[in-house]
Amino acid sequence: MLFGANEIPAQTKARVNALAERGRLPQSVLLSGGSERLREKCAMELAGAVMCERMKNGSPCGKCPACVKLKAGTHPDLIAVKPAKDRKTVSIDQVRSLVLDTLYLAPNEAENKVYLFYGAEELSPLIQNALLKTIEEPPPYAMFVFLCDQRDRLLTTVVSRVTEFSLGDVLTAERKNKEAEISDIAAAYVKALCGGNEYDIMKSTAPLAKNRALMKKAAERVILIVRDAAAFPAGEIMSGCEEAAVMLHGAYDAPALFALKEAMEKIASWAASNANENLMQTLFSSMGAELLKKRRF
Ligand SMILES: [Zn+2]
Known part of the structure; x- marks a missing residue:
């Protein structure tokens, strides 16, 4: 099966596989959404x-x-169209030499040739316009795959000429920053727990003041760190906070980790309800102080 990854919407999987089984994959494709890595994986599957x-x-x-x-x-x-070394974007000269000049040369070995446009959201309007005719009427052996975080970052004229396969919600820069902020807060809290100083624990919860949504996310991230710590060193790090997870693994035994996980689950569910915000922040600190008593050293 193509596009087997869990996070890809079922509808997309069904569409792409029905087309592949009939040998009817479209010649001009837009892979949108998902992570950059997922887009690259799917593009290679199409190729x-x-x-x-x-x-x-x-x-x-x-x-x-x-x-x-x-x-x-x-x-x-397989022709990869991506920025040259030391460049941020693809140049029109690259597109000419890699794509437009080679388009009508038959494939070397395979029955088809595939052009992958990595980071298509950065293709200039000039380049997109230069490709319009090509993607509308490609030679029978050519396939074009545009890897793009969001379809509206391409010209409408391009989007209307390609078949879009959505790979799920996009991880935008704004969301990435938010994710990093949550990781930083959760990791600082966990490190403070490992450091063994109540004042540091209290200080690490300061960014959570009066922000219930952030408290919930931070508690959930701490739960992930606890899972990573419990599974360390065999498991894969899922929290994105490896250093904190390794420290936590060293500082607490399994029952203490379990207690921390339960405490964070409580905080996350309280944060989702209408609990008092000041009280919530205090809970983070007091639960941390409780846990300190169980520290290994
Ligand atoms: Zn094969």
Whole structure:
């Protein structure tokens, strides 16, 4: 199956697989939403689906010479359009030499050739306009895949000429900053718990003052850190706060970690209700102080 990743909307999976099974994948595709990594993964799956020599039920085999070369990044018929070294954006000259000048040369090895436009949200209007005719009437062997965080960052004329596969909610810069802020607060709290000083614990909760939504998110992030700490060193770090998780793992035993998790779950559910905000912040501190008594050293 193509697009197997959990976070991809079921509707998108169904559409893309129905098309692949019938050998009817569109020639001009927009992969929007999701994370950059997910877009790249899906783009490679699409390339596999039109270049694999032994397709099975609409999925690339992963073993034929074409699949092996795709994986190694050495397939001559896969053309990656991305900024040159030391550049932030793709230049029109690159698009001319990589795309427009090679378009009518038949594929080298595969039956198809695939052009991947990484970070398509940064393509200038000049470049997008230069590609319009090409993506509207591509030669039969060509496929164009635009990887773009949000469709409205491309010209309408481009969007109307491609088939969009949405990979889910986009992680915007604003949300990324917010995520980082939550991680920072949760990690500071956990580190204070490990440091063993009540004043530091209290200080680490200061950014939560009068912000119930942030308290809930911070408590949820602490829960993730606790999970990481409990699973360390075997598990994958899910919280994004590795240093804090490792410290927590060293400072507390499993029952103490469990108690911390339960406390954070309580705070998260209280924060979701209409609990008094000052009281909530105090709870963070007092639960931390309680936990300190269980510290290993
Ligand atoms: Zn294959």
